[in-house]
Amino acid sequence: MKTLIFNGSPRTNGDTAILINEVIRNLQGDHKIIHAYDCNIKACIDCRYCWKNEGCSQIDGMQEVYNYIQEYGSSTD
Numbered sequence: 275m276k277t278l279i280f281n282g283s284p285r286t287n288g289d290t291a292i293l294i295n296e297v298i299r300n301l302q303g304d305h306k307i308i309h310a311y312d313c314n315i316k317a318c319i320d321c322r323y324c325w326k327n328e329g330c331s332q333i334d335g336m337q338e339v340y341n342y343i344q345e346y347g348s349s350t351d
Contacts, residue, residue, distance in 0.1 A: 275303035278346035282310040306342055313339065 279297070283290035286309070298305055314335040322330035329340055 275301075276346045277301055277303065277305040279307045280310055281307055283312055284311045291340060306346060308339060308342060339351070 279294055281290055282296055285291070294307065298307075316332045316334045316336075319332065321331050323329075332337055
């Protein structure tokens, strides 16, 4: 099984990281942690590109996150 974990905390060694590490210790299979605070993701500009297209019109760090969501969300392991 593949698990995608989003960590939004700005503290790399804070309580959230401790909890995530505890979860990971008990996970089986592959995992990926996305540190959202460190990602270069722009705010939505409400252009509605995503209504008719896949993804976002803005090219930023979210493109990589979309790829991880596809990879880890489609896992059947």
